[in-house]
């Protein structure tokens with residue numbers, strides 16, 4: 001029995017569009033064993049909308065990966081559970097892609113490195129922000145220039161994280177459809193400077209400056225505001241509650257609130273009191289990234 005556990009991720013942190021990602025402690029878990037034919041058993045209610053045979057997205061990802069390496073993915077029985085809400089901007093699709101790749105890696109003995117998994121998954125997603133964070137954990141900064149992908153993993157960044165997760169879903173595809181094809185040169189220069197400044201501020205723990213930069217994004221947030229009518233209200237409440245910055249989590253509609261270390265609980269409880277129609281979740285940064293374990297005894301798991 002193979003168990004794969006992949007963390008959720010919040011992409012962009014505002015201005016780091018398609019580049020910055022943060023792994024957080026909500027997990028997609030897949031238990032897999034060889035079987036006569038494909039069977040996918042959803043253990044979380046939200047996952048029961050998906051096909052239970054080889055049309056399942058995770059199966060397709062496994063099969064596609066195996067094929068890339070000239071192998072055939074053997075049929076398996078998968079038990080899938082997830083704490084990652086779907087289509088809310090917390091990287092559910094990235095986690096599912098990585099789970100599929102991990103299955104192929106084990107059952108087809110592909111011996112893939114983290115970088116191989118990054119190259120395959122970013123190739124599928126089109127950007128390395130969510131997949132990078134889910135593979136490596138921590139805060140990642142990625143660049144994807146054609147097929148050339150580079151990623152820096154930063155583990156010693158410390159801040160508290162609160163996510164405001166609404167009932168409404170928003171497909172990444174729809175949130176990307178409102179973005180412009182081009183940015184004027186002067187705007188692109190500003191957008192790049194804001195993103196650079198955000199990272200410098202986070203790394204030097206200049207929280208006020210980091211928060212300011214999160215609100216100065218030029219790449220995507222101005223275009224996506226119209227999709228999320230309550231965004232401004234949540235932003236205002238979060239800042240009043242003590243967050244140093246807020247941003248759309250990935251393509252939204254979840255709002256990510258970043259908070260100075262130690263203050264996350266109080267921000268979360270203040271927001272919970274005022275935002276009764278949304279889930280307010282205090283999260284931690286996941287530092288381990290994607291993990292695959294083979295069951296060697298009833299209760300003992302060994303990392304592969």
Ligand SMILES: Nc1ncnc2c1ncn2[C@@H]1O[C@H](COP(=O)(O)OP(=O)(O)OP(=O)(O)O)[C@@H](O)[C@H]1O
Pocket residue numbers: 009011028047050056057058080082085086087088089090091092093094096130170171172173249250251252
């Ligand atoms: N556990 C899963 N099993 C099967 N399919 C999944 C699973 N998780 C995600 N998906 C697929 O990914 C889609 C959601 O991807 P989408 O990119 O729209 O949102 P997201 O990844 O949750 O958010 P974001 O990319 O903004 O962080 C789902 O509608 C479904 O098709």
Ligand SMILES: N[C@@H](CCO)C(=O)O
Pocket residue numbers: 011012017018019127129130172175176220250251
């Ligand atoms: N960087 C991506 C994340 C969602 O896949 C976006 O904002 O569209």
